[in-house]
Amino acid sequence: MSVNTLDRPLRLETARDDRIQGWSLALIAVFLVAAILLPLYAMLSKSFKDANGNFIGFGNYREYFSTPELVSSVAHTLTIGVVTTVIVVTLAFIYAYAITRSCMPFKGLFKAIALIPILAPSLLPAISLVYLFGNQGMIKGVMGGHSIYGPIGIVIALAFWIFPHTVIILTTALSTADARLYEAAAALRTSKLRTFFTVTLPTAKYGLMSSCFVAFTYAITDFGAPKVIGGWYNVLSVDIYKQVVGQWNFQMGAVVSVVLLFPVVLTFIGDRLVQRRNVAQISAGSVPLEPKPNRRFDLIMFGFCLLITFILVGILAVSAFASFIKFWPYNLSLVLSNYQFQYTDGGGWGAYANSVEMATLTAVFGTLIIFTGAYLI
């Protein structure tokens, strides 16, 4: 209890609820430190030590950057990141534009289908691509002599896998638009193209940047796709795996991880900066945009979405189909024997059960922690 001396600035006394909130927040902060910062610290510190745990400064980094095949994967990873981002964001933008700004039929269905890849691991499209375009692929001829094993395969697989994430962000960004701005532009006799660049793009700008950051981060950190279909094209994430699992070289694995962490942190900071500037694009009194039917435009958009969903479903279907084939490509009879996990090595049904158990626990506790944290903040 403080005495109100009339000239001292006052502070509200803390209520009981506030104290409970304070303690709960502290608890969550401790959890976050333990779950995120400690492993990060462990990784960082390991990268400065030798195999026996002695501190050797930047020795590991020097060794890393003097190994040409390791350094080449930095360039490879960035290439994959940039190319995948450009392709996937372009396609997802058109797709999201079709869903939000056209009057084509089956918009809800298209939106649902676009989200399917989110349920699959990144390995899946890579496996499908092997079945389709691999050395024994069904339609290998399409590749025109190029090998699917390498950057082409990685980019296609990643594009499939990242597509839903970017579509979600971009549909949200494009669905909030002020119809009045478009009407003002029309009244000023603005061409469709100029309206797109001066009204549509600026409104979707932050969503667009955010989707680029997400796509880039996913593309450079993913491990599944390059592992399966990367061939000799080495990237950072696979390098970590090779160093740690293949050669038991935890120090070098840590170094590669730090190198990989660098662009990820940069994109994260970039995203934060962009979000901070994302002030209300929609002012009070704005009117939501209702797309008007336009036969030609709607048809083009419908065709585009049809093509994309065909590819998405096709890639998924190939994996599903392949799982029933006895021995690709020599015995194409359909069997269920591949689902007899008891005969596979590495645990069989036990591994399946473990996966489900892990997923359930993560879902329950993850949601609980995130919900509590978000509620308290």
Place this chain on the structure above:
Amino acid sequence: MSRDQPNKAEKADEPYLRIERLTKMFGAFTALADVDLEVAEGEFICFLGPSGCGKTTLLRCIAGLDIQTHGRVSQGGKDISTLPPDRRDFGIVFQSYALFPNLTVYKNLAYGLENRRMDRAAIAARVAELIGLVGLQGEEDKYPAQLSGGQQQRVALARALAPSPGLLLLDEPLSALDARVRVYLRREVRMLQRRLGVTTIMVTHDQEEALTMADRIVVMDQGAIVQIGTPIDIYRSPETPFVADFVGTMNFLPAVVLEPRRVRLGHLVLDCGDAVGGMSAGSAITLCVRPEDLTVRNGELDTHNTAPARVEVLEFLGAFYRATLAVEGMDEHSLTADLSPNLMQQLDLRVGGKLNVVFPEDRIRVFGEQ
């Protein structure tokens, strides 16, 4: 833009804007039913009505932002019924300003001019002129979010006027502003319109705005035009109870016609001039009189159109008091009268006080039962 200018020869007899049998359906809902309207060049017209009366829909049909189900819109003697907005000749201002948030004030004003392929120097000169016109000197490089609501609305107005359109459409342009700014901008917009002589249509639900700004008011209700007239016409001679009720405050009292110039209100007999018109004796009517048209006095009873009354409620409204009066012989119907503070002092009026209320013969209006 000479092609947009009306032909001088036909200007005299031809209205600048003509709307014929315009109907707009939204599914089964009729937003506008067979609307006819003519607007002369240089006129300032207000569409006035409650929300949902179709006034904004009518404006949007004139702009081509919504296309009417049937009916014709012609501007400057040319049928524009099926033209898209970008091939019509108008500027528009919305309630939400709708400025391009990513462009500076200068860029917003230059936007429409760039679409018309004007050269850079001409655009700069025109923008400078517009900036001066709406008094925004020094704000050219700011973004809309850095301006106040009133300033943003001036930019929107200047942007609409930039390409010198033949028709200026204002969709509740002042509704989002504070009372003080609103009153100030009212005068400003009106002066600007007079100076430029641009034919203007403004949609509003604010009767005060319509009364102070318009040359003619178009009162609308349920998708139809109820009355067209000058502000004084609309206020003094409302043609329907709806108009009488919507514009200004009005006492509505049930009465019966006695003879051509006389009506019975409760036990009172009132002279009402020509208001009764051709209605036959015995027909039930609604008698209307505005609170400010009632006069009160105390002392001896002047028998003509006067009744004793008691003050029930007094409401102080700043410039005047609004009194609720219980009139003897008028049963349960109370009467609202506006009294000036000076008069209140002279008569020493307070709640419960007695006075005589006079119904001025020439201010009484009568509507037949519908």
